[in-house]
Amino acid sequence: MTRLKADQRHAVRFSLNGKPVEDEAEPRMLLSDFLRHQLGATGTHVGCEHGVCGACTVVVDGMLTRSCLTLAAQVDGCELKTVEGLAPSADRLGVLQQAFRRNHALQCGFCTAGILMSLDHYLSRHPTPSEAEIRDLLSGHICRCTGYTPIIQAALEAAAELTSSKKETSNA
Amino acid sequence: MLQAVTSANRESGDQPWVGRSIERVEDAALLAGRGRFIDDLGVAPGTLHATILRSPHAHADILSIDVDAAKSLPGVAAVLTGTDVKAVTTSLVVGVKAPVECWPIAMDRVRYVGEPVAIVVAIDRARAEDAAELINVEYRPRGAVVDPLGAIVSGAPVLHDGFPGNLASDRSFRYGDPEKAFAEAPHRFSIDIRYPRNSCTPIETYGVVASHDAGEDAFEVLANFQGPFSIHTVIARALKVPGNRLRLRTPPDSGGSFGVKQGVFPYIVLIAAAARITGRPVKWIEDRLEHLTASVSATNRATTLSAAVAADGKILALDWDQVEDCGAHLRAPEPATLYRMHGNLTGAYDIRNVKIRNRVVVTNKTPTGLNRGFGGPQVYFALERLVQRIAIGLRLDPLDVIKRNLIGAGSFPYRTATGALLDSGNYQEAVARAVEHGRLAELKARRDEARAQGRLYGIGFTAVVEPSVSNMGYITTVLTAAERRKAGPKNGAQATATVGLDPVGSVTVHVASVPQGQGHRTVLSQVVADVFGLAPKDIRVNTEIDTAKDAWSIASGNYASRFAAAVAGTAKIAAERVAGRLARIAASQLNVEAADIVFAKGFVASKRNPENRIAFSRVAALSHWSPGSLPDEAGQTIRETAFWTPPELTPPDEDDRINSSLCHGFIFDFCGVEIDRVTLGTRIDRYVTMHDCGTILHPGMVNGQIRGGFAQALGAALLEEYAYAEDGSFLTGTLADYLLPTTTEVPEPEIFHMETPSPFTPLGAKGVGEGNCMSTPVCLANAVADALGVADITLPLVPARLAELVRGAEPPPPAGGASAAAVRGGDRRLRGEGQTAVKGAPEQVWAMLLDPATLQSVIPGCQRVDKITETHFRADVTLGIGPVTGRYRADVELFDLDAPRTATLRGRATGALGFGNAEGRIMLAPDGNGGTTLTYSYDAAIGGKVASIGGRLLDGATRVIIGQFFTALARKAGGGGAEGAGFSLFALLAKLGSLFGGRR
């Protein structure tokens, strides 16, 4: 295992939404701060810095990860996906994002990035979830604005849309 | 069951945009990670970062603050204490007349856990935090009071000399003839309520970036402040500049507020002062522990409410005795929480006789401020619990008692006894519709069936009036009429809105409404699009505020649910004024009368001959390109700012009647809950909420406000409490201690609407955002009371509390052994005793205990031990409890030494993360085999951050550490040698002193 010196900055390189990124970080720097303040990827938010609210959720090597409980140095060499990587292009939203907008599943939008990451990750593995499964999945996220039910509705709608479009593609 | 409220965006036709759930213009950026919250925005090069050292004590004198080590750390620009801040600021104004000061940082005394004591400013946040750890503050603790009623008993510790007996205000009011009504009424019912402390705690914390221009002595501040901008005057005054030298701006996005971000203003003063002292821009972002501990909270309140009641359940008079706990300082705009509801103390009921005593007290807790519902939850909890008690007492159906007392449908506008003018409504109709559509009859059948099976099932009801658009003068009701005459009248609520047209004729709207996620930009685009005959996408709305450039007033901001009723209406007025002028211009161009002009589908056209038309953008641009050729009477159409204040918002009258709010929505809720007999968890089976908030501008957003408020209220009812120990330690410093509702707790409420437009607002709309925070906690409490058949209910309804109601108080666990157990709930002192066998004679063990070198080698995490005297040791120790690792300075003294047999030890450990005190007694006795039997007992307490964060873990951590300790002891002593044989009295005490404690 590499030992990092506490008072030195070390190079951290990883792939962020498919693009290579690189910067330096002290060993104690959190991944959330590294993403936001070093790389300028401010879409990932920080609500508690102790792992409860879920706002900072990102995907690291295919695993849902609290970036506030992860050190930047830990993801050296990994593949990261954040909210900035969800939309197909800068002026278009993906299916899940559109479902959120349609259902008023966000108000202030501060919690939204983390919730989108959890759902995006989950729906790609569980294409036909039940309401109870979605509720279970999202119990690790806190939203203070919406009362959650529009989020759940949006997730179920997006799941349905994603499966039907997949069916269409495979039928074609 | 989920109710889908999907947007209706694409249909065309001539229907107005207002009233449709169009997709929000805010969402695309937020969903793609391109929001612009305060911490997402860059700062100027050279900006410094601040961190705040806070008090671990609820009440203590500051004896000294040693900042030398912190200052000399590389990268640290300044360390400011109260003295430094005092040199460049003045005290914040206090809302009542009293000789007290209110500083945003402790001067020579701390009065609540979390009160700022020093600010460290450094090149980055991490370095600032490193330096804060090196500050040594010496405190002398004082007695603390946390209970509002305890604070006003004689002999209680006093927080401020200017508030004798901790009483900041005591006013009595009388409306009608309450004495006569009570004397003559056949029944009298009374209820005692303790409403707890909680907060709607937004998921984004506070943030401030401040700079100071020394040349002009002017401040520039960016903060996620939400208003009211009356606070701008408080900040400017504290910074000793006129208002025009405090430029206050807000970021484009804010991560929720619910009132709470009003409370950022003391930090604006602190960070601006730091910017002035360092001569550099300074940024500060609050962390979650700071937010929960010390941002702001709703008030907790002790209320006794009595009613004089006729035999049929008609309430003839109310007698309110409210004791409001505003925490350690009476910060602006408090005591507004107590007076916001003054005009509405009779709720939705026709009650003509009212007596009130309002007391405001200070306690050693975080100062209070705005919070969604603002005074409503406290009032309605008492009133609606009492209505249920009246029904039970008179053997009436609770719904019948509600109906018997509701204000008559024909009585609007209705003036309440205490002065509110209820604008419109039909409460009977709303109740009838809710009962029908919410299927009350079926719910009752469910209850009967559940009960027949032996299950705990109950139904609760609530009727409330939801006030919105606050009268800026209501708070002056805390003053006597004579004091008010001296101070001059305060009233009204100026809303502002600006509509501008640019040289290509596109439309910009600006308002000073500072949304925190409510979608104001979308709604305003609908309102203005309707006036101009355009589509919402043609209207660009800006809701950021910049006090140096924008139209604003003290009433500006995002509070008291004023957006739909006041701000959106004002935008309509501004747009209509511009449209009126455009109509004249277009009329001259089209050769028709201005009255014949209509705005539709992007054109300005003749009504009679729609073919005779001109593109909106062309007419709109003329004021820029050819002002000289416009008809004289048309004036400019480049920019119009409208101001609107409702005439109904008059100051309190000579008899203390106050129309505290402009609009009054109506809510009627009922719900069915089931309580699990084993876990005593409360499950909401069905929640029905009927709203009449006047004209609905955007159904999707209105329902969003209702769902969001409902979820927060559910948290307040079932989970949330800012818990304090008796010594004022704060116990809920993480989101694992302060539990917020999640997807697993929040069901979909069944929402119904009725629309009775307000005659007092331009669009007929009323506020809707706060109502469920007022109605839902008591509705759930009434249902739980019904399910359990109990009279007294205190929030939050956590299973442990219900268990006490159902099963009686739990007996204390047997003491003894090495396991640490809290003696009883609310008592954080830990007591215990134990015995262990150690190899080696008592003399050897004794010598080890007094040898610093041995101590240092055996105490885990020990950096150094100094022997001050033969019986006095000082040590630096690093300890970790759960997520909290920190440095402590421990101080242990030995008394009553009887070598090698007994000693008493008294220890103290203090650090940035908290403090602990412990006292212990050790007895050594020969065991007859050359070894020693060691018996000990201890009594310990902890406070500060460790108590706030680590509370849940302390019992367990303590047990583990004691276990490890004796294992190590046995192992080392097993070698028989005195050297390094590891029992350390000191280690035990250092641990106990810094660790022990337990929660609840």
Ligand code: FES
């Ligand atoms: S910020 Fe990471 S879980 Fe809250």
Ligand code: FES
């Ligand atoms: S939308 Fe504001 S916290 Fe979820």
